[in-house]
Amino acid sequence: MIQVYPSPEQFLHDMQPLLEKDEAATSLILGLSMQMQQQAMPHKARFFGLLEGRRAVGCAMQTAPDKGLLLWARPHNYARFCVEMLPYLVERAPHFPKVLGPEPLAADFATAYARSLGMSSFMELNQGVYRLDEVALPPAAPGRLRTAQPEDLLTLTRWTLDFAWEAMQDALPRHEAEIMVAAKISRGQLYVWENGQPVCMAGFARPTRNGVSIHYVYTPPPFRGRGYASNCVALLSQYLLHEQHFAFCTLFTDLNNPISNHIYQKMGYRQIAHFATYALMKNEH
Template sequence: MKLKHLTQANQDYEQTRNFLLQHEAYHSLMFGLLDTIVYSPHRFKSQPYVAMVEKNDTVLAVALQTPPRKLLLSRVEDVQAIALIAQDLYSRQAQLPGVMATASAAKAFAQHWQELTGQPYHEGTRERFYQLETVQPTPVVNGHLRQATLGDRELLIDWCRAFMEEVSEEIVDWEAEEVVDRYLAEGSLHFWQDNIPLSLANFYSSTPNGVRINLVYTPPEHRRKGYATACVAALSQALLDRGYKYCFLSTDLTDPAPNHLYQAIGYQPLDDYMQHYGFDS
């Protein structure tokens, strides 16, 4: 068993992608980050960490961190790979705020990291993954889907900050602006609108067969009126119409409202969920 760093464009890239493709929905975030690292490395202010563990030319795990974010682990085929990744990161004096992985892999890494660094860990959120192939009929509400434009920038920044505060993500002002500017340039931000914007959704992280939806946000005064359902359903259908086979998304397991909303649209829950652990300084 050996660990290899992916440090230049396309080095072991196809082998890594083929491994991730075995569980495409679960790895949709990693697909998007990996593509950005390989093809748009200028987006990152610090050098990303990308490593894979293999044995006999078979990939067992992939690890990815874009500092200062948490470490993201793929599904792990051999638990010994986790110790190898932890040791490698420790030897590089990596600063990790936490880890995201399947429940067993996340806890195993957190325990290894505590042994190496002395940092205690605490359990964070759990995310359920969903996959959609066909949009189901939803209640009709007034409005229509429209692509956000540069004229919406200030509103988008406000909504992005509000969204991040609600999901307990750490984000500073320049990050909100950077996220919005990038998504505006990509044309991926969409409103559900009826005279005024009522709900927001975005798409990103394309995989070979699908695309991930994120940043689903409705201001408190417009909630429980069906706008988020209409927005996500319309955007999902538009993406399927573009030729994507699947749409993916994830949501906090402890929040019943979005879990119910997405299933009503046609999103099917997957067996795997992602467990977050934070490391205390």
């Protein structure tokens, strides 16, 4: 049975037990829905669940009408999820521009979904989900970690625009980036590595019952290769584990960038899942 949920509260009532079986791997869909629930703000998100009686089998979520469809099911239910969720969404839901989720579920779903609409799909992002339980600190870099301040807004907005394009090929509107950065600064969720001037940033978001996600890791090209990002992420992770008392941190990496993956592995992050984003495009005739 497919269930459509009008609110994150109702979605989490049915799906949170399933998602928390793999709390680190589901940090994106679980963390986003919990964030919406806690902030109690108006949203345009859409929530879908696949149920067998009262038991959750899988779920999907779209955070806004122009965003992709985020999927989750456990591996033994991948085939069933595609068979049951796909026809429902094709018939009753508007077109989703992208599909993202664990592999090979994301690939299978995106291929079948695109075909049903007379379209094609292609991999846009190839990502690893990493988990950290204890930090191995890298060699010290000059500078220090500090929370971002309002006077950093213009610099960090510019970096966020560069990060969005470089990491996700997302041409984020400047006013949206500025609103996002200002909100993260006001909540104390954005940090910079400072060495005479800000040289790197990293943030955290989407806390779940036991974990929290690191994101917005970005070093402008002139400051790369000096250990700033390694120290920034390692010390921020250590702060979240030891002082904020999270059991683990998660982050998404670009699996096509072996250098960054190696850096994260050296500080104790280990890959626990493989995620991908597929974009849909019209077939040329």
